Amino acid sequence: xxxxxxxxxxxxxxxxxxxxxxxxxxxxxxxxxxxxxxxxxxxxxxxxxxxxxxxxxxxxxxxxxxxxxxxxxxxxxxxxxxxxxxxxxxxxxxxxxxxxxxxxxxxxxxxxxxxxxxxxxxxxxxxxxxxxxxxxxxxxxxxxxxxxxxxxxxxxxxxxxxxxxxxxxxxxxxxxxxxxxxxxxxxxxxxxxxxxxxxxxxxxxxxxxxxxxxxxxxxxxxxxxxxxxxxxxxxxxxxxxxxxxxxxxxxxxxxxxxxxxxxxxxxxxxxxxxxxxxxxxxxxxxxxxxxxxxxxxxxxxxxxxxxxxxxxxxxxxxxxxxxxxxxxxxxxxxxxxxxxxxxxxxxxxxxxxxxxxxxxxxxxxxxxxxxxxxxxxxxxxxxxxxxxxxxxxxxxxxxxxxxxxxxxxxxxxxxxxxxxxxxxxxxxxxxxxxxxxxxxxxxxxxxx
Numbered sequence: 001x002x003x004x005x006x007x008x009x010x011x012x013x014x015x016x017x018x019x020x021x022x023x024x025x026x027x028x029x030x031x032x033x034x035x036x037x038x039x040x041x042x043x044x045x046x047x048x049x050x051x052x053x054x055x056x057x058x059x060x061x062x063x064x065x066x067x068x069x070x071x072x073x074x075x076x077x078x079x080x081x082x083x084x085x086x087x088x089x090x091x092x093x094x095x096x097x098x099x100x101x102x103x104x105x106x107x108x109x110x111x112x113x114x115x116x117x118x119x120x121x122x123x124x125x126x127x128x129x130x131x132x133x134x135x136x137x138x139x140x141x142x143x144x145x146x147x148x149x150x151x152x153x154x155x156x157x158x159x160x161x162x163x164x165x166x167x168x169x170x171x172x173x174x175x176x177x178x179x180x181x182x183x184x185x186x187x188x189x190x191x192x193x194x195x196x197x198x199x200x201x202x203x204x205x206x207x208x209x210x211x212x213x214x215x216x217x218x219x220x221x222x223x224x225x226x227x228x229x230x231x232x233x234x235x236x237x238x239x240x241x242x243x244x245x246x247x248x249x250x251x252x253x254x255x256x257x258x259x260x261x262x263x264x265x266x267x268x269x270x271x272x273x274x275x276x277x278x279x280x281x282x283x284x285x286x287x288x289x290x291x292x293x294x295x296x297x298x299x300x301x302x303x304x305x306x307x308x309x310x311x312x313x314x315x316x317x318x319x320x321x322x323x324x325x326x327x328x329x330x331x332x333x334x335x336x337x338x339x340x341x342x343x344x345x346x347x348x349x350x351x352x353x354x355x356x357x358x359x360x361x362x363x364x365x366x367x368x369x370x371x372x373x374x375x376x377x378x379x380x381x382x383x384x385x386x387x388x389x390x391x392x393x394x395x396x397x398x399x400x401x402x403x404x405x406x407x408x409x410x411x412x413x414x415x416x417x418x419x420x421x422x423x424x425x426x427x428x429x430x431x432x433x434x435x436x437x438x439x440x441x442x443x444x445x446x447x448x
Contacts (some may be wrong), residue, residue: 026043066207070099076425078124083211088125089170089184093117095257097139098155102200102211105257106254114139138166142189150212152197160191173266176235210320214262218321223272230246235281236272239378240265246374246429248423254414256366264324265371267317271308271325275300294341298334298356305358306327323422327368328375330408362411369412370422373389373400377426389436393427400426 078091096117101110114136122132142165145158170185171177204214221227229237244265248346251258276282278289278300289297308325338356345351363369376399381392400423403409414422 018089051252066103066203066209067100069207070096071113072118075120075124082124083363087184088121088128088131088391089166089188089193090191090443091121091125091135091140092188092192092195093121093135094142094159094166094189095196097143097270098146098158098192098196098339099203101143102149102196102213103203103209105212107143107147110143111140114143134166134169137169138162138189141165148212150216152200152355153252154214155197155200156190156193158195159189159191162190163187163189164415165189178214182340198429204318208319210260210318212259215259218263218317219266225311226271228273233272233276233279233282236269236276236279237284239281240267242378242433243268243371243374246378246426247370249372250425250427251367252376253421253425254366254418255312256370261367264321264367265374267308267312268324268328268371268375269304270303270307270311272305273311274304274307277303280379294337295355298337298341301337302358307414323365323368324371327361327363328372329358329373330362330403330406331357332403332406332408333357363409364411366414366418369409369414372408373403373422374402377430381430381434384434387431389427391432392430393423394432396423396426396430 058389062342071295074092074096080092082088097110097114102106104110118132118136118139121135122128124332125131142158142162145161146155149155166185166189167182171182174181200211200213204211221230226237229240244262247259247265248262250256251261272279272282278297280287287289305326305328309322312322312325333353334356338353341351341356356447363372377396380395381387382397384391384395400419404419409419
């Protein structure tokens with residue numbers, strides 16, 4: 001009964017978060033004494049957010065709270081600045097634009113948020129339409145500058161450029177402009193950039209949000225887990241790199257987060273570090289499973305997910321990366337040992353398929369689903385005796401079709417069109433990796 005109730009709560013969790021978010025945002029105009037038009041703008045934003053949510057929010061529903069936190073913080077700081085008679089140019093619309101762009105990588109969402117923030121900034125500064133337009137144009141320009149950000153230094157350069165843009169717009173809107181009136185506009189961009197660069201790691205850890213910057217830090221091959229993998233499980237390391245390349249290209253082809261897919265693939269199999277010798281890619285001579293009962297073998301194989309989660313938490317990997325560890329097999333069947341158990345079954349003994357399935361969950365995002373497919377496809381392609389392009393294409397389509405029929409893709413948002421594009425990418429890349437080699441004659445001839 002408890003599990004049924006928890007499932008119902010999980011099912012309606014997005015609606016619950018949306019309801020709470022809507023109530024809070026609707027009450028904000030009252031709390032901050034803002035006019036009715038402002039309230040209508042907030043409601044419009046809520047409706048947009050409901051019917052066109054960014055992908056990361058669908059996957060990480062608690063990020064509704066991130067947006068609320070950022071907006072409330074923005075309103076609070078804006079009111080405090082005006083209360084202490086600090087120039088309106090310092091209202092941190094630019095900082096808000098940077099945060100939302102870096103966290104969500106969705107320019108439509110950023111535009112909606114910038115309209116909302118710029119309007120409120122104008123109201124707070126004395127119902128100035130010109131100032132609202134200056135904030136809006138500057139914020140959108142800044143968002144474009146930091147979109148797809150991969151280096152922290154780019155935040156500072158974007159801040160300097162946004163300061164210049166805001167100063168020029170202010171000079172056009174309020175001529176003749178003096179240095180003393182333009183200086184706050186320029187300094188505002190720099191201050192916002194410094195604040196964002198300094199607080200970004202704090203907010204990432206506070207809300208468990210993953211950004212391009214933190215992902216690139218995990219791509220460093222000097223990371224302790226990756227170094228450990230190359231020393232103790234070189235086969236798994238190579239497999240993870242190939243899966244990462246496959247996942248990245250596949251994600252690019254369907255408009256998913258390619259960087260997240262690649263980094264997630266690098267760490268999806270870290271649980272194999274507990275017993276690397278029991279996995280095929282690391283075996284050198286006889287299989288360690290020889291002489292073991294199928295039930296024991298499947299337990300060792302399936303346990304690498306649990307071991308991976310524990311290792312990820314020990315090394316403080318982000319929740320978004322841990323999702324790849326927990327979901328890269330879904331609740332799929334350990335087919336080889338299930339068939340072996342059926343072949344070795346004794347009289348009156350029963351073998352249940354459920355006992356040979358991973359605990360799940362199934363992939364809940366496009367990126368984790370792509371890694372699940374890339375993982376299976378790479379493993380299947382590696383054992384093809386004659387890896388010709390046609391054979392690889394056949395294997396790729398067979399693996400993807402089997403995962404689809406088994407229901408492993410039911411909880412993600414991949415369409416049939418997406419799957420076809422993914423299959424094409426996998427086939428093209430694997431044909432280049434595992435193509436047949438020319439047999440050169442013996443002797444001292446150089447290979448061409």
